[in-house]
Amino acid sequence: SMIPSSSNLENHDDEDDYDDGDDDDDDDDNEEKDDDDDGEYDYEDEKQEEGGERKRARTTEVVLSNTSSAIRKLNGKIMGMPQDVSKSPREKKQWVMSQLVQLEEKGSKFQYKGLELEKQRLKWMKFSCRKEREMEKMKIDNERNRLENERMMLLLRQKEIELLFLEQHPNSNPS
Secondary structure, three states, X not given: OOOOOHHHHHOOXXXXXXXXXXXXXXXXXXXXXXXXXXXOOOHHHHHHOOOHXXXXXXXXXXXXXXXXXXXXXXXXXXXXXXXXXXXXXXXXXXXXHHHHHHHHHHHXXXXXXXXXXXXXXXXHHHHXXXXXXXXXXXXXXXHHHXXXXXXXXXXXXXXXXXXXXXXXXXXXXXX
């Protein structure tokens, strides 16, 4: 029942045999990809948006959604392949092998991207820790300056009081 009849095969374009899981009639291998909303984590977006943790959580959900969609798409292609009577077993095997190579390449790209993101995260942590240390040092310097100013004010008051005392008691000896 799932195998198309020979009359259907004659009128059917071989390139569109595989359902790519979306609503259109074509295979997504030839579709253009939108680079702006590809569901991948973008470090620059996080830097521009407050609440990076929420952004990261939303992005992770999108990546997982896209991943499961890709798995469903591939599963549909694989399930359709054995039923395609126009392909020889050798062609089917070559197709499966090429799909495996593509998956391995995608996996390698994901690993590379993950390593790059980890590298960026570590670089950011190093930068932010350095800035925090600088801020703490500045706070300590400010507090030291404030205390030094207060000490100088107290010394001035003490000298002022001594002068007032000397003016009021010219005969006394301040010892």
